[in-house]
Amino acid sequence: AQKVTQAQTEISVVEKEDVTLDCVYETRDTTYYLFWYKQPPSGELVFLIRRNSFDEQNEISGRYSWNFQKSTSSFNFTITASQVVDSAVYFCALSVLSNYGGSQGNLIFGKGTKLSVKP
């Protein structure tokens, strides 16, 4: 079965601190995609990154970086020098190519991590 676990329910940091959001996934598929989405208080979901299972290179985009490790089935997200505007709920999600476990192309979401960045 497919599953995404975000063990951290809530994290609170002070502005300029670095913070890492953990994501652990489970799937029997060898080909899959991992995503991170940001959901600010306004409710919309903002796409941040996609990573396929064959690309374990870490990625950096500005203050954001992602560490994908297949050996531990983890896809962690780090925000460097956090800012108040980073306050949101962050979801990690998994998409598999097979049809079992859910509709094809459907994203399986973790429960989300609420990040609060205080000034």
Next chain:
Amino acid sequence: GAVVSQHPSRVICKSGTSVKIECRSLDFQATTMFWYRQFPKQSLMLMATSNEGSKATYEQGVEKDKFLINHASLTLSTLTVTSAHPEDSSFYICSAKELQGNRGSPLHFGNGTRLTVT
């Protein structure tokens, strides 16, 4: 970039009435749209997959007669909550994948509809 428009953003209705939520892909075509529901402080749970020109596929536990889905064109899917009850109060959010997209393509999400049933 790809934009998905969802309307209305907020609706309050009385128990027993029906509510229609629209999801439109504004600058791309989508054969498949997904409808999710999110209860407060919970994750997004897939309700159904909307397929253009065919019947929707519902997830286990979702009543298809209560949540009617119509995907009449490549840019529009609608979700109608029939005979709404207070327990249907939730945040409903649609998403769409571009026509040429594969399973690795990111879903583009609408801004969601907050439904409150009194």
